[in-house]
Amino acid sequence: MKGWPVTLSVLAGALLVASLLTGPAGLPPADALIALAFGGDGPMPIVMREIRLPRAILGLVIGAGLGLTGAALQGYLRNPLAEPGLIGISGMAALGAVIAIQTGLSLVAMSALPLAAMAGAAVGVALLVALAGPRGGSVTLILAGVAISALAGAGTALVLNLSPNPYAANEIVFWLMGSLADKSMLHVWLALPPMMLGAALILSARRALDALTLGEAAAQTLGISGTALRWHLIAGTALIVGPATAVAGAIGFVGLVIPHILRPLVGARPSALLPASALGGAALLLAADVAVRLIVPDRDLKLGVLTAIVGAPLFLHLIWKTRSGGRV
Amino acid sequence: MVLRLSGLSVTRRRRPVLHGVNLTVCGGEFVGVIGPNGAGKSSLMEAALGLIPFTGASTLAAMPADRRARHAAYLPQSREIAWPVSVEDLVALGRIPWPGGGRSDEDRAAIDAAIARMGLEAFRKRTALRLSGGEQNRALIARALAQDTPMLIADEPIAGLDPAQQLTCLRLFRDLASEGRTVLASIHDLGLAARFCTRLVLLSGGHVLADGPADAVLGDDLLRRAFGITARRVETPDGPAILPV
Numbered sequence: 001m002k003g004w005p006v007t008l009s010v011l012a013g014a015l016l017v018a019s020l021l022t023g024p025a026g027l028p029p030a031d032a033l034i035a036l037a038f039g040g041d042g043p044m045p046i047v048m049r050e051i052r053l054p055r056a057i058l059g060l061v062i063g064a065g066l067g068l069t070g071a072a073l074q075g076y077l078r079n080p081l082a083e084p085g086l087i088g089i090s091g092m093a094a095l096g097a098v099i100a101i102q103t104g105l106s107l108v109a110m111s112a113l114p115l116a117a118m119a120g121a122a123v124g125v126a127l128l129v130a131l132a133g134p135r136g137g138s139v140t141l142i143l144a145g146v147a148i149s150a151l152a153g154a155g156t157a158l159v160l161n162l163s164p165n166p167y168a169a170n171e172i173v174f175w176l177m178g179s180l181a182d183k184s185m186l187h188v189w190l191a192l193p194p195m196m197l198g199a200a201l202i203l204s205a206r207r208a209l210d211a212l213t214l215g216e217a218a219a220q221t222l223g224i225s226g227t228a229l230r231w232h233l234i235a236g237t238a239l240i241v242g243p244a245t246a247v248a249g250a251i252g253f254v255g256l257v258i259p260h261i262l263r264p265l266v267g268a269r270p271s272a273l274l275p276a277s278a279l280g281g282a283a284l285l286l287a288a289d290v291a292v293r294l295i296v297p298d299r300d301l302k303l304g305v306l307t308a309i310v311g312a313p314l315f316l317h318l319i320w321k322t323r324s325g326g327r328v
Numbered sequence: 329m330v331l332r333l334s335g336l337s338v339t340r341r342r343r344p345v346l347h348g349v350n351l352t353v354c355g356g357e358f359v360g361v362i363g364p365n366g367a368g369k370s371s372l373m374e375a376a377l378g379l380i381p382f383t384g385a386s387t388l389a390a391m392p393a394d395r396r397a398r399h400a401a402y403l404p405q406s407r408e409i410a411w412p413v414s415v416e417d418l419v420a421l422g423r424i425p426w427p428g429g430g431r432s433d434e435d436r437a438a439i440d441a442a443i444a445r446m447g448l449e450a451f452r453k454r455t456a457l458r459l460s461g462g463e464q465n466r467a468l469i470a471r472a473l474a475q476d477t478p479m480l481i482a483d484e485p486i487a488g489l490d491p492a493q494q495l496t497c498l499r500l501f502r503d504l505a506s507e508g509r510t511v512l513a514s515i516h517d518l519g520l521a522a523r524f525c526t527r528l529v530l531l532s533g534g535h536v537l538a539d540g541p542a543d544a545v546l547g548d549d550l551l552r553r554a555f556g557i558t559a560r561r562v563e564t565p566d567g568p569a570i571l572p573v
Binding site: 078207210211212213214215217218220221222223224225263264267268269270 | 374377379393394396397398400401402403404406408409410411412413414417418421422424425429455468471475
């Protein structure tokens, strides 16, 4: 399909507006958008600029980041089952963040939380690449993901277990479920710069990911450096998944579902799948975030719970397809 | 374009697989590398391209990676196509080393020429993974042709092909050499290698046992030493037929 960039951009843009217009305050759409753009008196500009705008921006940015990293990891590992949430990278980022919270580092400096999450994510990707590399098959990838998830889960459980404050533990559990509620522009400014840098790193590797379609040896003879590509991906993924997890918790399956849906649309080329998955991921996460506010407005349904409920059956379906030998 | 390997040695998993191989291949030559399984044929090509660690020297491996990619195209033994891309997009991957990004006029011309040369016009928009093994192989060779390099290194290019496809492939390689390119390919079929290659290199246990025209390399004594077989040679109007017994 030739027109995918326009279609996906329009879709993501429309859902961004929908996200801005959804909320318990029940503001009239036209007035709300005017208040957002031009300010004014009363509570409406505050609601729009300080509550809904950061939520919508984070939905856009984090969704795009998760879609992009999913597509990039799949391209690198040449495996449609790779996804930062499933293979433990988000879990490792969460472990980093939890350690920063429990040691009080996050109180010393605001940036300690995303930095610790980035470090955790980097360890996670590095472990994954070492264990499953581009030569490992699907089984190796899934087993490596299970092992890394288990490691991250055990570490997080240990920190919570030793936590002197049961309420803090409770809060961390809810944060881990993933949500965009109650975020401020401060969160946006903390997450946006590293995520943009990560996206630039990953997008600069798009030709290399295309070349990997032919396997590692052939890609190398096309002038692609395996080492440089590996570092681009490890750093890029950590720079995106770390801050995303620090701000919004662990939101899974976006990076799995979106590349799977969009791959046929872009002719399966990894380089085209990267921007498409970023746009698609933004659209999916914004839609999910609108949905959690509409489905049960009086209860705080967590975004990560919704994406998992939708994404897990697709994951099962993908494993079924690869199991029976069919290509995805 | 000359490929010169001198004193090339490779060790894999602490086991030496190539021992100081010296080999020079010039433009216009189609050199067939023959030898039993495990003789070091793949290692020879991978080391020549700088894909695996080695000691000694290779003129190709000594080049910076981006320059090397414009000098030699490589067809690995594992015919991998990871994603369901179209034949056209697959062939276009060969343009990655060139500055046009696959979209310049020069790129389009190289892609079209490679597709035409391999007779893939009808498959252009088809998904490469849905083609038959032989057609996929042709698409991968077209990918290497699109790279438009003076040298082509192919690891068992005719393995798994039917007789007609084998002939087409070897004729193409011979034509590429007669256009002045340097072609190096490992081939298991001794008769076909003798018929199409301008020169044969017989590898055994990581050593070059013989290097020269087919008549000299496919002698009874050498074949017995390399493969442990006795060969019946039958001269036909189209070249020698070699029957292992």
